[in-house]
Amino acid sequence: MKYVFPENFWWGSASSALQSEGEGYYTSRGETTWDHWFARQPHRFHQEIGPQDTSQFYRYWQEDIQLLKQLNHNSFRTSLSWARLIPDGIGEVNPEAVTFYNQVINELIEQGITPFITLFHFDMPMAMQEIGGWENREVVDAYARYAKICFELFGDRVLHWFTFNEPIVPVEGGYLYDFHYPNVVDFRRAATVAYHTVLAHAKAVQAFRAGHYAGEIGIVLNLTPSYPRSQNPEDQKAAHHADLLFNRSFLDPVLRGKYPADLVELLKDYDQLPKCQEEDSGTIAEGKIDLLGINYYQPRRVKYRDSIVNPLMPFMPEWLFDNYEMPGRKMNPYRGWEIYEPGIYDILVNLRDNYGNPRCFISENGMGVENEQRFIENGQINDQYRIDFISGHLKWLHKGISEGCNCLGYHMWTFIDNWSWCNAYKNRYGFVQLDLATQKRTIKKSGEWFAITAFNNGFNE
Numbered sequence: 001m002k003y004v005f006p007e008n009f010w011w012g013s014a015s016s017a018l019q020s021e022g023e024g025y026y027t028s029r030g031e032t033t034w035d036h037w038f039a040r041q042p043h044r045f046h047q048e049i050g051p052q053d054t055s056q057f058y059r060y061w062q063e064d065i066q067l068l069k070q071l072n073h074n075s076f077r078t079s080l081s082w083a084r085l086i087p088d089g090i091g092e093v094n095p096e097a098v099t100f101y102n103q104v105i106n107e108l109i110e111q112g113i114t115p116f117i118t119l120f121h122f123d124m125p126m127a128m129q130e131i132g133g134w135e136n137r138e139v140v141d142a143y144a145r146y147a148k149i150c151f152e153l154f155g156d157r158v159l160h161w162f163t164f165n166e167p168i169v170p171v172e173g174g175y176l177y178d179f180h181y182p183n184v185v186d187f188r189r190a191a192t193v194a195y196h197t198v199l200a201h202a203k204a205v206q207a208f209r210a211g212h213y214a215g216e217i218g219i220v221l222n223l224t225p226s227y228p229r230s231q232n233p234e235d236q237k238a239a240h241h242a243d244l245l246f247n248r249s250f251l252d253p254v255l256r257g258k259y260p261a262d263l264v265e266l267l268k269d270y271d272q273l274p275k276c277q278e279e280d281s282g283t284i285a286e287g288k289i290d291l292l293g294i295n296y297y298q299p300r301r302v303k304y305r306d307s308i309v310n311p312l313m314p315f316m317p318e319w320l321f322d323n324y325e326m327p328g329r330k331m332n333p334y335r336g337w338e339i340y341e342p343g344i345y346d347i348l349v350n351l352r353d354n355y356g357n358p359r360c361f362i363s364e365n366g367m368g369v370e371n372e373q374r375f376i377e378n379g380q381i382n383d384q385y386r387i388d389f390i391s392g393h394l395k396w397l398h399k400g401i402s403e404g405c406n407c408l409g410y411h412m413w414t415f416i417d418n419w420s421w422c423n424a425y426k427n428r429y430g431f432v433q434l435d436l437a438t439q440k441r442t443i444k445k446s447g448e449w450f451a452i453t454a455f456n457n458g459f460n461e
């Protein structure tokens with residue numbers, strides 16, 4: 001069968017500033033929460049490898065853009081580092097950073113690769129975290145100022161902006177489950193962080209609209225379809241709660257301009273509503289986006305919680321649902337994540353039927369693999385499993401598009417093996433293998449497959 005995608009379909013991949021830039025790290029930018037945390041608790045990072053050890057995009061950006069071209073990318077998403085552009089988050093703009101990002105943006109365009117730019121991909125300037133991070137409304141305003149500065153500096157050439165990448169992740173990681181700085185476990189504070197992030201997003205959108213910049217603005221959300229274990233109403237309710245907390249807490253504000261009423265009720269019932277100001281609902285209503293980026297890795301399987309939760313524990317999502325390991329589910333054998341290709345279709349159909357079929361694209365999808373060197377054959381990683389992973393998802397994406405879903409592209413995570421939050425190089429995702437010691441780049445078999453697929457705007461199978 002032939003899978004042909006619409007004309008001008010976006011083929012590419014995504015990356016982020018902190019995970020790739022590396023060099024110039026301690027000299028030409030402000031400290032971020034990741035530097036701070038790594039300096040204090042290196043043992044929390046796989047093999048104690050910190051974010052300075054990357055593919056050094058700051059130095060190799062020209063070579064890497066050539067590689068993107070070789071992979072037939074027509075688009076590429078990366079993020080700007082707030083701490084590089086404005087080292088203390090709120091003060092003077094760093095001219096070196098402006099030069100760097102101008103060079104990257106210009107070179108991408110020169111090579112026929114449309115830049116997609118994210119403003120915040122998990123890397124909070126430490127100076128902002130020191131005054132409370134997203135818990136502090138002053139940081140919301142500082143972020144809105146940073147966003148406006150970026151639109152002014154690069155908005156004549158960047159036509160696809162994203163306010164945040166996966167904003168729920170710093171909420172979960174930093175304030176619920178202790179896998180990001182500041183390692184807090186407190187639902188009330190998590191709810192405030194999530195709420196202020198929505199406000200920050202909306203204020204950036206307001207600044208974008210007010211400036212009448214040329215392009216469009218969106219957000220990138222990691223959507224995890226929540227499938228109940230059974231048709232039992234208790235399981236269904238649990239899945240609904242997971243969906244409200246982890247998908248709709250961002251999806252509804254950015255597409256509908258308001259929170260789901262049942263999420264507000266739920267938080268009220270448990271006395272966990274964050275503090276709001278009168279003007280906030282108007283601000284959030286103005287935060288509606290033009291383009292949604294969807295990161296999809298795996299679904300969430302949910303069941304009713306039948307075990308007893310310690311009633312003395314502060315309120316946590318675990319009160320409302322339990323994750324469930326569905327027997328027989330297909331797993332990534334090289335990393336413990338489920339592979340469920342139809343999930344990508346379910347997300348698109350939900351957006352089409354319940355959210356007015358917004359302009360969207362897959363902004364990340366990817367397969368992490370441990371010890372990938374074991375698959376080297378004749379000097380190249382033969383990652384057929386990744387080709388199967390991508391084509392499996394593309395088929396369901398294709399089905400969604402043929403049924404009217406407004407999906408405009410597919411970006412993989414990621415183009416070159418990169419440093420990952422706490423996992424460092426434990427799981428590799430790239431189309432290009434990175435030798436960290438020598439910085440040698442070698443295209444994997446999946447990279448060659450993707451280049452051909454992008455060139456043909458589809459594939460046969």
Ligand code: BGP
Pocket residue numbers: 016019165166169222295364368413419420421423427
């Ligand atoms: C997404 C992030 C990426 C990337 C990816 C892979 O959530 O947007 O930054 O890291 O996940 O996850 P990990 O690196 O934890 O394996």
